[in-house]
Amino acid sequence: MSATAATNRCDAIVLGAGISGLVSASVLLNQGCCRVIIVEEYAHVGGNHIDWSSGDYTFDIGSLIFQDDSPLLQHFPELLEHYVPIEPSWSRLIPQGIVTDYPISVKDDILAAGPVEISRILGSVLYARLFRRTMRNAKEFAQYWIGDRLLQRSGLDSYMTRFYGVPSDQIGIELARKRMGWISEHSSLRAVLARLVRSKPSPLPSNRQLARPREGFGKLYGIAAAQLAARGATIVTSARMQRLERRSDGFCLSLDDGAILADRVISTIPIPKIEGLCGLPTSDNLQTITLLTLYFSFSGDRGFAESILYNFSYEGAWKRLTVYSDFYGRAGNREYFAVEVISTHINGIVADAEQDFRNHVTANRLFTGDLILEGHQFLENAYPIYRGRADLEALKAIKVLKDWGIESFGRHGGFNYQPTARVSTLEAEAALQRSDVRRQGHLEHLTWIMREG
Secondary structure, eight states, X not given: OXXXXXXXXXXXXXXXXXXXXHHHHHHHHHTTOSOEEEEOSSSSSSTTOOEEEETTEEEESSOOOEETTOTHHHHOGGGGGGSEEEOOOXXXXXXXXXXXXXXXXXXXXXXXXXXHHHHHHHHHHHHHHHHOOOOOXXXXXXXXXXXXXXXXXXXXXXXXXXXXXXXXXXXXXXXXXXXXXXXXHHHSHHHHHHHHHOOSOOOOOSSOEEEOOTTOHHHHHHHHHHHXXXXXXXXXXXXXXXXXXXXXXXXXXXXXXXXXXXXXXXXXXXXXXXXXXXXXXXXXXOOBOOEEEEEEEEXXXXXXXXXXXXXXXXXXXXXEEEETHHHHOOBTTBEEEEEEXXXXXXXXXXXXXXXXXXXXXXXXXXXXXXXXXXXXXXXXXOSBOOBTTHHHHXXXXXXHHHHHTEEEOHHHHTTOOOOSHHHHHHXXXXXXXXXXXXXXXXXXXXXXXXXXX
């Protein structure tokens, strides 16, 4: 997959080889580009889909689940046979020290509170609906839908801070509306009544849930890379990008070992990075999460049955854990799982993160037995921090890049948290389809001028 740049000419450069970058290359080839060059700073293809192995253990950064009806498979159908079918389940540890339903439990979050607290929760919701109609941030959004009392009791406010990296009253309202719609869906009167009277479980999704191969992401994205190469794409990994120049005949991307000339540039890398390459003012307020993932093996009683556990309690820096041995089987009769922690919450100190996790799960009677830290990994630029009006600053930066000739989108290129490969695929397709329509319209206009002239 690695290739030297030398001096190449292509139809389009795609910056970044994550899902958005790979799909972008596929779309461009479908639209008629004969040669596309994908440039990636990492030594691997797949972007932030990264695994870490030690002996028989293979862990991931994050909790990554695919589906067999994902639009990603329309671009890379060869991947399907390499996924592992799974039956994931989700739960959360709440402030009351019990593991319960995710994302909310009427029984444990409301009914278990007792009549006095229930009346306070209902009063808090009524007050919010009457007097909190102005929603300026994620906290006020959640308060409007479930009231401040339930927001605190359920632990949702604590979890939002763990996930987004800043207090909930500093998280932008647009992010809340786009990515926290489940709050309004689950908290409407109709939804609550439906859960109270439901006599049978919700129907299972019609699609199959899938995980990467046991060997790791390298095998998966190696197949995608080979398919793109067969169609006319070149992937340059471990690339050190120096600058991107706009010329009369297109663009020139300078690397350590050469240059690439192209008619178009598609960027899926962080906005400040592409701004710097272009010599444009840098958007310093577009900050991202640095994620620390701890890798554990375990033998004993873990205290919950679900594959994925979220931390909604008041204590503990960790935000989510994923038990990979539920998907791939135990290794040496030991379970193994990954724990996610935002680096700033533990000052970037691995030992502190490990001790914090051990103390917290012990206090909540989880992982009683032999718990061993097998390793860890830091990931910079894991996902955007949506502080205040960062979304508006991102839109302005994207427009400046567009005026400069750069098409920037994706989790990093669009400063847009994308929770699944499905979302990343659809948004890349949509962005390039809009661009193709504009380009075709421009060509038709030029043809009309030449004919009429």
